Each structure stands twice: as structure tokens, then as C-alpha cells.
Amino acid sequence: MLPRAGFQQWLQELSGQFEIFGPKKNEKAIVSWQRLEGGELPDMAPGVPKGSIKTFFFPQPETLFEFTARPKQDDSFRLREPEKRQKPRLVVGVRPCDARSVLLNSMPYKEDPYFQQNRQNVILVGLACRNGCSTCFCTWTGGSPVGTEGLDILVFELEDGFVLEPVTERGESLLQKASSARDATEAERQAVQEIRDNAPTSLPEAMEPASQLVQKDLMALYNAPFWQQLSDSCINCGTCTFLCPTCYCFDIQDETLRGKGRRIRYWDSCMFPLFTLHASGHNPRGEKVKRVRNRFMHKLKYFPERFGPLSCVGCGRCVRDCPVNIDIRQVMKELLAV
Numbered sequence: 001m002l003p004r005a006g007f008q009q010w011l012q013e014l015s016g017q018f019e020i021f022g023p024k025k026n027e028k029a030i031v032s033w034q035r036l037e038g039g040e041l042p043d044m045a046p047g048v049p050k051g052s053i054k055t056f057f058f059p060q061p062e063t064l065f066e067f068t069a070r071p072k073q074d075d076s077f078r079l080r081e082p083e084k085r086q087k088p089r090l091v092v093g094v095r096p097c098d099a100r101s102v103l104l105n106s107m108p109y110k111e112d113p114y115f116q117q118n119r120q121n122v123i124l125v126g127l128a129c130r131n132g133c134s135t136c137f138c139t140w141t142g143g144s145p146v147g148t149e150g151l152d153i154l155v156f157e158l159e160d161g162f163v164l165e166p167v168t169e170r171g172e173s174l175l176q177k178a179s180s181a182r183d184a185t186e187a188e189r190q191a192v193q194e195i196r197d198n199a200p201t202s203l204p205e206a207m208e209p210a211s212q213l214v215q216k217d218l219m220a221l222y223n224a225p226f227w228q229q230l231s232d233s234c235i236n237c238g239t240c241t242f243l244c245p246t247c248y249c250f251d252i253q254d255e256t257l258r259g260k261g262r263r264i265r266y267w268d269s270c271m272f273p274l275f276t277l278h279a280s281g282h283n284p285r286g287e288k289v290k291r292v293r294n295r296f297m298h299k300l301k302y303f304p305e306r307f308g309p310l311s312c313v314g315c316g317r318c319v320r321d322c323p324v325n326i327d328i329r330q331v332m333k334e335l336l337a338v
């Protein structure tokens, strides 16, 4: 148990060792991932920040290597790895759905050295949800508002401070450095248990489609008229995929300037028509309906078929920010009903 001031002091002390980030509100009241300085606490209002946590593991853009575009004899390098960041990162105030997304993304990125190195260098301090927002549905997809998957430490906010539970060994060793920590009292343990018991029922709607969807033969619905109706309103803006913590598609480009260059990878989106355009001019997903169908089939059929869980953690970002109100929860219900 750490009182509020003790938690701030702990963060302040850790800032010598880590770059610290967390959700923070800007002047327009938009909460996003930002640097926290001087023991600053993260924004703890319910819900997830606007941007995705994948930015810490799969940065936009990421330099894969640097090169000399027109090599000369006396060049100091022709090809080299990008400079490493000096300090590891500590991200605080991470909601359990976001932490779980990191685990899901590490399945396809198991052999990706960039992603895995970022995983080694980023420590996640979670914040248990007391109440879900209107767009939260983590329990539908196999998660929990008090889940620990992907986290190093889980924090419960109480009236007088915070109860911190280590999840991994590195989380445990960081907690050893919290000088003003003490054992939680019986009343504080009980308060934590109440959060555990009540948080899942605070979500707007209880439903468990994860296992049902995985069992369903979604390929039989491949040509269902439902996809056309759904895609009619989509404007292919890509907002859903860019904000989604479990969307991980990328493209690669070389940038050169005055003889020096770098190869970068950056986020791409299956909602963009150019995403699947072949050099021949053929485009297997040239029509919008095919792109919309692919986004949902990837999350609800192809990914679980290959890796097990759905590729959605129920964070609700795509529901909250889609300009035409396309709602993945509705898609799940429709697919279950067909």
C-alpha cells in the first residue's frame, strides 16, 4: 500500500532509471499517452487514452536501419543499426485491456526483433478499472477490468492511496524500491476485493461471444448480405485500425536525404484501397465491402484460428471514434445471430 504522496515519490525516484509515460489530459481535454515528469500521476478517469498503447512497442514510424545512399570510401558507415534509446520506459496507468493487447500482438510478432526488444525495454504498470465506460467490453473478448495479462504491476486506486500488486519478477523488484510502502490493512484488502468483484458487472452489457464466435463457422457467412449493408457507411478513413491496439499491419519505405537514408516501417491499414494493390494493378480487395469484411474476419476468425484468442481486447476505441458509428459489438452480435 502506498499513500498518494508515496506513489508520486516512487515515480519520481524511478524517473532516474526510466522515461515515464502515462495517460494525460491536454488543454482540449483529450487524454493521450504523454511523458510524466516530476512524480506526476497519470490521468485516472475511466476509459482508455485516445491513442493506442502499441506506439510503445510498434512505434510510428520505426527506424529498422540507417544507410549511406551514395557510398564513398571515407564514409563512417554504409549500413548500421539505429541508435538505441538511452533509458528503458515505464508506462503507468495502463488499463488491463491495453496490456492484454501487447500479449496478443506478440503472437504474430514472436520472431520480430524490434517488437521483442521494445517489450524488454517497456515496463507496464496497470490500473484496475472500477467502472467500465459505455464503449468498454473487455469481458466479451476474454479479458477482465482487473486482469493482469501483459502487466508487470497492477494498481488498485483506493480513497487514501494505492494498493500495488506485483505480477512479474521485474514488477516485484521495482516495488522493492517503494520506500514508503507498507502492507495493506485488512480493510484495504477488502476494498480491493470489492473492486475485483464489482468491476466486471459495471460494464454496460454482459455477453460472452468470444468462445461462441470461435466455434462458429464464420466462413459460411463470407458472402452474407450483411457485409454489404455494414460497409455502405464506411468511409475507409482507417481511424479504427490506427487507434486499435491489436491492429499491427505495417508498410516499409526508404527515406533518403543528402546521401544518408533510413529504412522505416510505419502503420498501414487494411481499410485503405492501396493496402493490397499489386504491382500488376490487380487488387484482391479493391472493393470497400471486401476491406470491411477482412477487418472483422481477421479479428474474429483468421487470428483466433491461428493463435487462439480473438484479435480484439474490447477497449472500445473503434466504437468511440468511428465517424460513421460502425460498432464491432454489433458485428459480433450479427455474426452470432446469422
Ligand code: SF4
Binding pocket: 233, 234, 235, 236, 237, 238, 239, 240, 241, 271, 321, 322, 323, 324, 325, 326
Ligand atoms: S473508422 Fe469507421 S469509417 Fe473509418 S475505416 Fe473504420 S469502420 Fe470505416
Ligand code: SF4
Binding pocket: 240, 243, 244, 245, 246, 247, 299, 311, 312, 313, 314, 315, 316, 317, 318, 319, 328
Ligand atoms: S477492434 Fe476496436 S474494441 Fe477491439 S481492440 Fe481494436 S479498437 Fe479496441
